[in-house]
Amino acid sequence: MIRLLIALVIIIGLWAAMGHLKRLPPAERKRLLWKLGLWGAGAGLLVLVATGRAHWLFAIVGALLPLAKTALGLGLQFFPLWKQKQQTAGKQPSVGPMSVREAMDTLGLKGDEQALTRDEVVSAHRKLMQKLHPDRGGNDFLAAKVNEAKELLIKRLG
Incomplete structure (x- = not known):
C-alpha cells in the first residue's frame, strides 16, 4: 500500500512539473532541464555508489581516460586559432589579399608593425607551424594562411 502511495505522489509530481515546464520560455526551459539532468545524474551516481553497483561505470571512465588525453592534446593544438577567432568574432573575413x-x-x-623584426x-x-602543420594533425588551409602571413611580413620588412 505504501509503495502505491509513493508511486501516486511521484506521478502527480511529474504531471505538475510537466505543466510548469510547458509554461516556461524555451531558453529557461532548456536551462532548467540541463540543471535537472545534472542533478538526476548526480543522484543516480550516488545511489549506484551507495549500493555498490558503480564498478562498471568507473571501469568505463578508466578506459576512456587515454582517449580524453589524446582529444585534449588535439584540442590544444588549435588553441591559438580559437583565441584569434574569439578576438575577431563579429568581423567579416576579408576577401582578397x-x-x-x-x-x-x-x-x-x-x-606596431614598424617595431616588428624579422626574427x-x-x-x-x-x-x-609546429602546431598546425598537416603532418602533425593540422590542415592545409591553416598552414597556407600562416605561410601567407609570414611571406607578407617578411616582404614588408624588406
Missing part, C-alpha cells in the same frame, strides 16, 4: 594587420594577427604578433616573424611562424 591579406593586410599587414591580418598577417600580424594570424601569427599572433602584437604591437619575431620567423619565431612566431615556427611556433604556429
Whole structure:
C-alpha cells in the first residue's frame, strides 16, 4: 500500500512539473532541464555508489581516460586559432589579399608593425607551424594562411 502511495505522489509530481515546464520560455526551459539532468545524474551516481553497483561505470571512465588525453592534446593544438577567432568574432573575413594587420594577427604578433623584426616573424611562424602543420594533425588551409602571413611580413620588412 505504501509503495502505491509513493508511486501516486511521484506521478502527480511529474504531471505538475510537466505543466510548469510547458509554461516556461524555451531558453529557461532548456536551462532548467540541463540543471535537472545534472542533478538526476548526480543522484543516480550516488545511489549506484551507495549500493555498490558503480564498478562498471568507473571501469568505463578508466578506459576512456587515454582517449580524453589524446582529444585534449588535439584540442590544444588549435588553441591559438580559437583565441584569434574569439578576438575577431563579429568581423567579416576579408576577401582578397591579406593586410599587414591580418598577417600580424594570424601569427599572433602584437604591437606596431614598424617595431616588428624579422626574427619575431620567423619565431612566431615556427611556433604556429609546429602546431598546425598537416603532418602533425593540422590542415592545409591553416598552414597556407600562416605561410601567407609570414611571406607578407617578411616582404614588408624588406
